[in-house]
Amino acid sequence: MKRNPSASMPAAAPSPDAVMPPEENRDRIENFKTNPVRDALTDPVSTFSIDVDTASWSWVRRQLNRGQTPDPDTVRVEEMVNYFPYSYAGPDSAETPFQSTVTLMPNPWNANTRLMHIGIKGYDVVPATRPKSNLVFLIDTSGSMNQPDKLPLLVTAFKMTLDTLGPDDTVSIVTYAGSSGVALEPTKASDKAKIAAALDRLGADGSTAGASGIQEAYRLARANFVDGGVNRVMLATDGDFNVGPSDDDSLKNLIEKERKSGVFLSVFGFGVGNYNDQLMQVLAQNGNGVAAYIDTVSEARKAFVEQSAANLFTIAKDVKIQVEFNPEKIAEYRLIGYETRALNREDFNNDKVDAGDIGSGHSVTAIYEVTPKGSPATLNDPLRYGSKAAEAGAGGEELAFVKIRYKAPNEDVSKLIETPVTEANAVASFDDAGVDQRFSVAVAAFGQKLRDGHALADMNFAAIADIASKARGEDPFGYRAEFLQMVRIAESLSKN
Numbered sequence: 148m149k150r151n152p153s154a155s156m157p158a159a160a161p162s163p164d165a166v167m168p169p170e171e172n173r174d175r176i177e178n179f180k181t182n183p184v185r186d187a188l189t190d191p192v193s194t195f196s197i198d199v200d201t202a203s204w205s206w207v208r209r210q211l212n213r214g215q216t217p218d219p220d221t222v223r224v225e226e227m228v229n230y231f232p233y234s235y236a237g238p239d240s241a242e243t244p245f246q247s248t249v250t251l252m253p254n255p256w257n258a259n260t261r262l263m264h265i266g267i268k269g270y271d272v273v274p275a276t277r278p279k280s281n282l283v284f285l286i287d288t289s290g291s292m293n294q295p296d297k298l299p300l301l302v303t304a305f306k307m308t309l310d311t312l313g314p315d316d317t318v319s320i321v322t323y324a325g326s327s328g329v330a331l332e333p334t335k336a337s338d339k340a341k342i343a344a345a346l347d348r349l350g351a352d353g354s355t356a357g358a359s360g361i362q363e364a365y366r367l368a369r370a371n372f373v374d375g376g377v378n379r380v381m382l383a384t385d386g387d388f389n390v391g392p393s394d395d396d397s398l399k400n401l402i403e404k405e406r407k408s409g410v411f412l413s414v415f416g417f418g419v420g421n422y423n424d425q426l427m428q429v430l431a432q433n434g435n436g437v438a439a440y441i442d443t444v445s446e447a448r449k450a451f452v453e454q455s456a457a458n459l460f461t462i463a464k465d466v467k468i469q470v471e472f473n474p475e476k477i478a479e480y481r482l483i484g485y486e487t488r489a490l491n492r493e494d495f496n497n498d499k500v501d502a503g504d505i506g507s508g509h510s511v512t513a514i515y516e517v518t519p520k521g522s523p524a525t526l527n528d529p530l531r532y533g534s535k536a537a538e539a540g541a542g543g544e545e546l547a548f549v550k551i552r553y554k555a556p557n558e559d560v561s562k563l564i565e566t567p568v569t570e571a572n573a574v575a576s577f578d579d580a581g582v583d584q585r586f587s588v589a590v591a592a593f594g595q596k597l598r599d600g601h602a603l604a605d606m607n608f609a610a611i612a613d614i615a616s617k618a619r620g621e622d623p624f625g626y627r628a629e630f631l632q633m634v635r636i637a638e639s640l641s642k643n
Contacts, residue, residue: 175386176220177425179486181599184518186527188474194495196488196502197267197466197511198223199457200431201450202416202424204230205440207597208629209419211636217597221424224484224594225513231590231626232454233510233583237268241276244463245269245505249549249566251573252580254516255614256592256606259524263480263515263568264584265468265549271508272460279376280316280459281333282308285364286349287384289324293351296442297418301383302346304415304447308381309343311455312336319367320345323360324352333371358401361412368410375557377459378410382430383441386416386423398426402433403501409557411435411504413458415450417442428487435464435504453624457506463553465502465561468513469495476546478525479518483591495552498561505553512587517546544569578617585618586627593634608638 185193203226210217238246250264284305292298312318314337320330331345364380372378402412412434416427424440431438437458439450450458467490472480494500505511518524547568552561574580580588592611596603612634619627 174419174421175423175425176218177428177487178220181602182482182484182486184479184481184526186479187472187477188530191472191474192469192492193472193480193482193515194467194469194490194492195482195485195513196432196490197468197505197513198225198485198488198503199229199505199509199511200226200428200438201230202427202438202440203227205442205446206424208633209440209442211633211640214636214640216637216640219598222594222598223487224591224598225488226484227594228484228512228514228587228590229510231586231630233266233268233512233587235266235268235510235583237508238270241270241272241462243270244553244555245466245509247549247551247564247566249568249572250580250584251546251568251570252584252588253577255577255588255610256603257516257524259522260516260518261573262588263470263517263547264580264588265470265513265515266584266587267505267511267513267551269457269462269505269507269509269511272456272462277313277456277460279373280312280336281368281371281373281376281378282312282316282459283319283321283364283368283380284346285321285323285360285380285382285384286330287324287360287382288322288349288351290352291385291421292417294418297385298349298351300441300444300447301415301417302349303444304441304451305346305381305383306343307448307451308455309336309339311452317371318342319364319371321360321364321367322349323363327360327363329363329367333367358398361398361401361405365405365408365410369408372409377461379436379459380410380412380434381415382412383415383417385418385421386426399429399433402430406433406435411461414438416440432488432503433501435461435501437504437506449624449626457509460507461504461556462507462509464504464556465498465500466505466511466551466553467495467500467502469550469552470515471548471550472517473545473547474520476520477517478520478522479527481516483514483516483595485513495550498554498559514588514591546570582618582620586615586620589615589618590630593630593637597637608634608641612638 203223207217248266254260254262316336317333319333322330413436414427414431427438441447545567549566551564554561
């Protein structure tokens with residue numbers, strides 16, 4: 148091999164004007180395929196877990212604000228849709244934890260199909276009836292957190308939480324780097340100064356023993372367990388676990404075991420460059436909690452103040468949705484989003500299968516694109532030797548049948564809510580649909596456009612912005628205005 152004559156000479160210092168190579172990006176993102184169009188005759192049943200996570204929207208927004216088109220696998224459409232609060236009709240009492248509203252409407256991106264919109268609204272627990280909280284802040288203090296948008300932002304976020312707690316609620320702090328430790332023993336929320344001082348003392352250094360920290364946090368939560376109250380570990384990290392059990396399956400098994408104690412887990416992600424979005428999803432989905440991504444102080448306020456009740460107080464757990472389509476009326480259907488929340492058909496009635504939870508006042512949206520029988524939009528040829536069930540007229544005037552299973556927070560046996568869907572659920576024009584329904588459709592369209600352009604090839608960003616603008620409605624925190632800005636940024640990036 149030819150020797151480089153300068154190899155033994157000391158390297159010259161780089162010029163201040165030299166272009167440095169880009170920093171290695173070690174973000175871990177789960178790959179998944181977009182839901183396909185399904186034949187209602189051969190595959191009439193769709194089953195999935197609800198998802199109240201919002202991390203995808205925050206991540207997409209951050210990338211757009213950095214002038215970057217988001218990686219399609221970071222776009223989970225349901226998390227974008229469910230980021231925004233909606234004023235769907237809710238239940239009148241806590242005895243019924245949530246209420247669903249089904250709306251059939253024309254599809255703004257395909258005149259030959261329709262949208263079946265399912266809006267779920269959780270009961271809003273009033274402050275006077277909120278149970279006592281036992282919270283453990285589990286904070287990643289490893290070296291990778293030593294960046295302005297990580298540990299300092301994290302500390303600011305958790306300080307905001309203190310303003311939402313009652314005087315008898317308790318807060319503990321567990322940290323983990325090379326090993327885990329208790330930075331603050333259980334302390335009454337009324338001693339806000341002591342808790343804030345403990346947060347201010349945190350520094351970032353060392354490797355990441357995440358599993359050890361999780362075990363210590365659960366131990367402390369169990370030791371101070373509040374019967375009938377909120378017992379929750381709140382993990383804040385970039386997800387860069389590199390000491391001890393760190394693969395997704397090992398951590399999933401750990402969380403599944405720990406949640407049986409009645410202690411739930413919520414996950415708040417920070418930073419870029421080595422952000423483990425895939426692990427965040429695994430932990431939150433199996434810990435009966437939410438996954439949010441915090442990129443700004445404004446987002447911290449949304450997650451830790453404005454939606455503190457929804458993120459802390461669970462009103463229904465293991466919530467599953469199953470929709471059966473009547474092939475006499477519906478030829479094909481496609482669920483928009485929820486790819487990572489898909490369940491087997493038999494999982495719906497199996498109370499041992501875990502699913503997502505709904506918090507106080509949470510709104511959840513699911514949207515199907517459905518193709519009426521006889522529509523020119525039908526993609527699948529009829530079966531030559533197909534079933535005669537559709538020809539028998541089974542289901543009468545029903546287009547679909549929606550079933551929702553859920554458990555009360557402290558119960559292990561599920562309850563069932565059933566809703567038939569007929570033309571009585573339909574509106575004549577898209578503009579006749581409610582403001583919230585139309586805005587959520589605009590968000591769903593935007594997500595699909597970012598993730599898989601061919602589904603909305605004939606709908607441009609300007610059309611999406613037009614729908615959102617007309618359905619902006621009341622926007623007290625400016626979330627919908629911000630959405631419009633993101634659509635405009637994406638449009639500009641698409642032209643470059």
